[in-house]
Amino acid sequence: MISPAVSTPSPPPIDSIRRAPINLNHWYVVAQSSELTDQPLGVVLWHQPIVLYRDRNQVIHALEDRCPHRQVRLSHGQVQGNQLECVYHGWQFNGAGACVEVPYLSAKQKLPSCRLRTYPVKEQDGFIWLFPGDADQADTLAPMGLPEWDHINYIASYTTIDTPSHFSFLIENLMDMYHGRLHDNLQAWANPVLRDIETSPTRVDAHYDAESYYKIDKIYSVGQLFIPAMRKLRPTHLDVSYVYPHWQSVLGNDFKIYCLFCPVSETQTKAYLVHFVSLGAFHRLHKLPMGFRRFVKNSLFNAARGLLAGLVVQDVLMMEDEQRAFEAMPHRKGPEFNQTIVKVQQLIDYQAQQS
Ligand code: FES
Ligand SMILES: [Fe+2]
Helix, strand or coil: CECCCCCCCCCCCHHHHCCCCCCCCCCEEEEEHHHCCCCCEEEEECCEEEEEEECCCCCEEEEECCCCCCCCCHHHCEEECCEEECCCCCCEECCCCEEEECCCCCCCCCCCCCECCECCEEEECCEEEECCCCHHHHHHCCCCCCCCCCCCCEEEEEEEEEECCCHHHHHHHHHCHHHHHHHHHHCCEEEEEEEEEEECCCEEEEEEEEEECCCCCCHHHHHHHCCHHHCCCEEEEEEEEEECCEEEEEECCCEEEEEEEEEEECCEEEEEEEEEEECCCCCCHHHCCHHHHHHHHHHCCCCCHHHHHHHHHHHHHHHHHHHHHHHHCCCCCCCCCCHHHHHHHHHHHHHHCCC
16 A cells, blocks of 8 residues: 655655755764774764764763864864863863863963854764754654664674765665666665555655565575675565665565665765674574674674675766756656655655754
C-alpha cells in the first residue's frame, strides 16, 4: 500500500528542493569518534563553523569556531586541561563558551564578558552527534543511533562521503534502488521490485523484494566482501529508510547500512557510510569465549572499507553531474518513475519548513 504524502499532495518545485535548508532541530553527525583526539577539531554543519574538543575527562564540548578577540578559528588552537586556547594570543575558553584566561591581563583589567555559542553534543555508537538548532529541544529528541556499533555480533566498516552537491541528491541516491547497475562489480543487490512505501512526518520507508549477491552463513563467506567470484544472487528483502535526516538500509538478514548526514551548505554535503555484517547466522557463536569474539570483531573492523569507498566514488560522480546540471538549468526536471523519490522530496520540503 502506498500511504499519502506527509503534508503536500504534489511534489514541491524542484528548485526549492535543491536549495532546501535542513531542519536544524535534529541530531546530525559531525565526526567519527576517533577523529577527535587531544587536538581540537573544526567542522562545518550547515554554514556554522564549530570547534569540538575533549577536555581532560574526555568530555566533548562544541563551541562556535571563532575567537571573539580577532575572529580567527579556535580550531587552530590547542586544549589546555579543560579549556580551549586560541593560537593567536592565548586567550582560553571553557566548555560553556566563557573566556576564563587572558595571559597578559594587568591587575586592573577584567576578563572580557564575551560568550561563545555552545551546541548540545553527544558521543554515541562510534560517532559525534550535534544538535545545531534550539538547544532547549535537544533533550526531546534522541540521536538515531547505531546499536550494531558495539554489538559483539556485528562487524563494522565505514567511509566518508564528501560531495559538492545538495543533500537531496545524496538521500535520493541512497533511496533509489534502481541504480545497482552503476556499481558493476561492487553491486550488492539486483532486480528490486517495490512492494510498498510508508511515510510519516519524519521518515520514508520503502520495501523491496530483491536479490542479494551476498550471504554470510559460513566463516569463509565473509570473503564475498573482497572476491566477486564468491558472490551468487539469492532472493531476499531490501528495506531502505529515510529517517530524517539520516538513512538506513537492511539487505536480507546479514547486512545493515547507515548513512549519517552532515550537510555543510546548499552545495556541499558530508556524510559517513557505515556498513555492518551480521554474524548472527553462526548459531554456535555464543559458545565461543567473549575474548575471542571481541578479537574477531576488532580484527575484521573496516574489512569492507575498500568496497564502500569504491561505491562512493561511483555515486559521487553522478551527484556532481546532477548538481552541475541543476545549477545550469534550475527549473529543468527529468521524468521520474520512482515513487520513493517523490516521497523523499516531500519529506525534505516538510522538514525544511519546520526549522
Ligand atoms: S585572536 Fe584569539 S586570542 Fe587573539
Ligand atoms: Fe549507489
